[in-house]
Amino acid sequence: MVKASNRQKEAYQQLLQKHTPSRPIFRNLVLAFLVGGAITTIGQGVLNFFVSQGLSPKDAATPTAGVMIFLGALLTGLGVYDKIGKFAGMGSALPITGFANSIVSPALEFKREGFVLGVGARMFQVAGPVIVYGVVSSLVVSVLHILVKGV
């Protein structure tokens, strides 16, 4: 195999840069803001409903997460959420509805590989890392918090 010289590599990088479409960053940011804001506003409506049922705002966050996850999972099943994701970027990926989307989307895609190694395993393709790093980093943060500030 012939190895590319450094000059060739450089030339290739330049060529690559020239032909990579510049990402419309401003447009992406506006869309992420609008869609992310819209989803969390719906969340606020759900939260207010649970507060009106007598829960404290702090306790109401828990069932709100459940309802938002249900909605995200349903809209993914209906094929709607992935369409929103195409233009909303992190605006639809970062809310907890996007967490539900990250579970249902690969589960559907790999359904033909069976219900154990397809659906069961692939559900956690993204949700798994989120839970792993969430728990580990929270544990580290909590230990530091206890050491520095006490309980």
Place this chain on the structure above:
Amino acid sequence: MVDFLLAFAVGGAICVAAQLVLDLTKLTPAHIMVLFVSLGAVVSGLGLYGPLVKIGGAGATVPLTGFGHALVQGMLEDVRQFGILGLFSGGLRATAVGITSAVVFGYLMAILFNPKG
């Protein structure tokens, strides 16, 4: 009405921060989701996420940073109640509804629907 506007502003702003990371680095959305859960945990540990929840309501709890916040606060709460073992019980207790909803509804939808296109 004000609470809706604040939820929109805070939730939108957190998503914009994530979008900036997506556009300016080579990280994938999955990496950024992991990053922001951990960021939420750190900000929560510094005592700054609680005030953000007071201002933004669901705007702060619905993005994944709120998941990190719930994990840390759950751990600290359980440590107060049960001692050091709380580090291993509080996180998942505080997020149990979310994780169980994700597993159950995720599985249900995967069974009910078939991939589109």
